[in-house]
Amino acid sequence: MKQEIELKLMLPEGSAALRPARLRRVLGAPQAARLQTLETTYFDTADGWLRSHDMALRVRRVGGVRIQTLKVPGRAIGGLQSYVEFEQEIDGDRPVLNAVGDLKLRRKLQRVGMPTRLRPFFTTRFERATLLVQENGSTIEVALDRGRITSRRGEMPIHEIEFELKSGNPADLFRCAERVVEEIPARLGLATKAARGFMLAMRSKPTPARAVPLQLGRKDSAGDAFAAIAHNCLDQLRANEAAILHSEDDEAIHQFRVAIRRLRAAIGAYRELIDDGAHAMLSIDLRWLQRQFGPARDLDVLIAETLVPMQARLLGQTAIGPLVEIAETERAEARRRAHLALDNPRYASMLLQIYRLLLTGEWRGRSSEAEAGLSRPVRQFANSLLGKRHKRLVRLGGAHADLSEPELHRLRLLGKKMRYAGQAFASLYRNKRAERYLNQLGAIQDHLGSLNDAVVGRHLLVELIARLQRERGVAESDVRLLQGVVLGWQSRRIAIDLSGFPATWEAFLAVRKFWGDK
DSSP: OEEEEEEEEEOOGGGGGOOHHHHHHHHTOSSOOEEEEEEEEEEEOTTOHHHHTTOEEEEEEETTEEEEEEEEEOOOBTTBEEEEEEEEEESSSSOOGGGOSOHHHHHHHHHTTHHHHOEEEEEEEEEEEEEEEEETTEEEEEEEEEEEEEETTEEEEEEEEEEEEEESOTHHHHHHHHHHHHHSOOEEOOSOHHHHHHHHHHTOOOOOOOOOOOOOOTTOBHHHHHHHHHHHHHHHHHHTHHHHHHOOOHHHHHHHHHHHHHHHHHHHHTGGGBOHHHHHHHHHHHHHHHHHHHHHHHHHHHIIIIIHHHHHHOTTOTTHHHHHHHHHHHHHHHHHHHHHHHHSHHHHHHHHHHHHHHHHTTTBOOSHHHHHHHHSBHHHHHHHHHHHHHHHHHHHHTTGGGOOHHHHHHHHHHHHHHHHHHHHHGGGSOHHHHHHHHHHHHHHHHHHHHHHHHHHHHHHHHHHHHHHHHHHOOOHHHHHHHHHHHHHHHHHHHHHHHHTHHHHHHHHHHSOOOSSOO
16 A cells, blocks of 8 residues: 555647657656556446545556556645555456455445446556656656557547656645646646546536535634635636536536635735735736636626526527627637647646645745644634624615615625625634625625626727627617617616615625624
8 A cells, every 4th residue: 555646747739749758857856757658447336336435446567567556545735636546456457356455445335246347438548757856855757658448438638748747745746737838738637537438438428616615623713714715716717617618517617717826815804914926927917817807707798697697588680690600600709719828837736836835734824823824723713804804884875875886796796706705704703694694695686787797898898899790790879779778778778787786785784693602
């Protein structure tokens, strides 16, 4: 049995020509790569028992030798894949579960009838070039894998670089990968070869992912809580990458952007306790990332909430159809830019740096005030933060009847920040009270959301109509009519939403605060 700690970089299709010699130069490895051709078959039951328990069972052929490996989840290390491996040499091409070197695990597999239920699902065949490098005193094995995953239902390429810690500090895996990304375009990998192979064999499609509810411990410090919140945001962010790249589901980009906003909100909440250099890097890179996905999401909302309903309702307005077509073309281009952002080395570098900062604690402020603040019990920190944000929200919202559009927009943003903070720390308090409070915040967001959508939509509309005139030659009179129809439609929706806002606001004020109790 051994503990395996690794991460991987996924190379774009155009990197098939990447040679081990170049990777060796980038890494400064002292010796030439060791080359192997590996053929591995993965097994599971028809109902996916191993997959459902995050396990993987494979038989690998290396020359005339057969190596069986059973991987089970190990201790989680943020951003790194961690497994316990049970590895044995066996005879033949089928697994021999009696060879698994853990009696308790072996009995568990026997109880579910594993030996008779196993069947092969897919095979990986690839050439592996292995280099051994030193990074800050840590020994890291770097493997360049090039080949294919094949099953009865299709195949997919393998172009990736794996980094496995042989000895030393896990943070050095990130440093080593950061050096590679500076020279070789790559994306930080998430799914293992096994996970990708099973998706291929089962014809599974990636789906959008909401945030997993966060559970903080009451004995945690404020610093512990920040790391947990940040990892939770990163998990949501990365869980939506595949759905963005391989589906047209609007929700994937939406959830990706929610994860960015949640992380930025957490960084804002901890601003005075975060190292200035780390804060600058996080703020700049996350703002860049959010901008890459903003246009696609804004067009999703404009098309779904305004243009398509208008087209269905106003059948006599012939110019609406071409406008919808232009908007859909623009959205396709915006989605392509979002896809490119995921493959941009800047995104991979950002993720590697954030994971490393969280692992090493280098994000933490070094002043005595910051150290004291981060050492506070998390409940104390949360009580203070939530109390201040609630007061600020109530102060501005108290004059909601006289607020201008920009002020209502600010109220919406304050409410959103309050909601993200409340969700982050809700597990420290009474669940029902927190749920009621957060639900009322959500209702406020719903009422004010149409106002924000309309403001964004107006800017988009100017660009779309200009493109409509340029590409379709729509007459000026039709353009003016179209603008009036769209603005009228949005104005009506805003009026309806804002008419219900006073009652929603009063209901929010009537809800008891959920923090501060013992």
